[in-house]
Amino acid sequence: MENLAETFLKLDRKEIGHLKAIERGMRNFEWVPVEDLMAKGRLSPKAVRGGLSKLVAKKLVFKTNEPYEGYAIGFAAYDLIALSNLVDGDVIVYLGDLLGVGKESVVYEALGKIPARGADERAAETAGVAEEAAPSLPLAVKFHRQGETSFKHVRRVRDHLKDQPRCAWIHAARLGAAKEFKTLKRLYPEVSVPRPIALSHHAVVMEHSGGIELYKVDLKNPEDCVEIILEQAAAAWKKGIVHSDLSAYNVLVCEDGDIVIIDWPQAVSQTHPQALELLERDVKNVVDHFHRKYRLDFELEEALSFVLGEEMPGD
Numbered sequence: 512m513e514n515l516a517e518t519f520l521k522l523d524r525k526e527i528g529h530l531k532a533i534e535r536g537m538r539n540f541e542w543v544p545v546e547d548l549m550a551k552g553r554l555s556p557k558a559v560r561g562g563l564s565k566l567v568a569k570k571l572v573f574k575t576n577e578p579y580e581g582y583a584i585g586f587a588a589y590d591l592i593a594l595s596n597l598v599d600g601d602v603i604v605y606l607g608d609l610l611g612v613g614k615e616s617v618v619y620e621a622l623g624k625i626p627a628r629g630a631d632e633r634a635a636e637t638a639g640v641a642e643e644a645a646p647s648l649p650l651a652v653k654f655h656r657q658g659e660t661s662f663k664h665v666r667r668v669r670d671h672l673k674d675q676p677r678c679a680w681i682h683a684a685r686l687g688a689a690k691e692f693k694t695l696k697r698l699y700p701e702v703s704v705p706r707p708i709a710l711s712h713h714a715v716v717m718e719h720s721g722g723i724e725l726y727k728v729d730l731k732n733p734e735d736c737v738e739i740i741l742e743q744a745a746a747a748w749k750k751g752i753v754h755s756d757l758s759a760y761n762v763l764v765c766e767d768g769d770i771v772i773i774d775w776p777q778a779v780s781q782t783h784p785q786a787l788e789l790l791e792r793d794v795k796n797v798v799d800h801f802h803r804k805y806r807l808d809f810e811l812e813e814a815l816s817f818v819l820g821e822e823m824p825g826d
Contacts (some may be wrong), residue, residue, distance in 0.1 A: 529548075530588045533583065545559060566588075593654065597709065600711075615655065615656045616658050619652045620649065620652075621649070621651065622648070622650065652653050653715045653716075655715070657683040658679075692710040698752060704771065706718035721765060725770075730764070733807060735768070751781045752781070756790075757797060758800070762797075794811065798811055
């Protein structure tokens with residue numbers, strides 16, 4: 512697909528409506544029957560098939576004739592649906608270039624509005640904002656991709672899917688985004704994470720603070736940085752959260768030396784049966800990185816004790 516913003520601008524309201532109708536139908540069907548789309552949209556067969564044929568030609572909608580005439584969307588169309596809600600909600604005013612592509616997400620830079628303090632979670636979840644909003648500021652829009660390649664694997668390692676044995680990819684991505692958004696809201700601002708702004712389907716909007724991935728940076732004071740990272744892991748633990756995938760790839764180092772920890776879809780609570788095991792793995796990843804790159808000798812046991820609130824590393 513061409514640039515996401517360009518594709519969005521070329522779609523009209525009726526086409527967006529068709530995509531949304533298929534997305535709603537896919538909560539119950541792998542392939543949404545054309546009769547279902549006609550009934551819910553109160554449209555004639557000619558109107559539905561005419562509109563859908565254009566979207567099929569644009570490769571935003573897929574069609575099957577066996578065992579019945581049905582339609583489905585992929586992540587490209589799902590991105591457009593989420594983006595449409597964010598634009599309509601006045602959260603995003605400009606969508607820019609890709610910031611990164613991961614195994615389970617695609618992240619774009621954007622400009623938008625940050626809701627005024629006190630905007631409730633329901634408003635955020637529907638891409639709404641408070642009446643008073645700050646001027647446009649840099650944002651990052653993260654489109655979740657759980658289930659794109661191997662949904663069975665995703666279901667095994669994501670505890671928020673354990674009660675969804677027949678969950679479709681579209682639902683998996685939506686649940687993953689909702690979980691990350693909820694985690695960020697729980698952690699911010701006590702923990703140095705991106706400020707959560709809004710949630711739309713499988714898209715999480717957060718403040719974009721800049722920064723470069725830790726593994727790309729040559730630090731002048733690595734001792735200070737590793738301590739800051741461990742302090743943030745400790746702050747998250749005090750809030751009852753374990754990152755579960757902490758590494759040099761999801762720690763951003765800002766120009767002022769501060770760090771921001773990103774990518775929280777795998778986070779678990781302190782009550783998770785493997786919480787301590789996952790926390791130890793997180794700490795080990797951090798300690799091992801600084802040992803390999805900077806030859807810093809932090810004992811894993813001391814670093815873990817520090818994160819658990821028992822003592823400072825090296826004391």
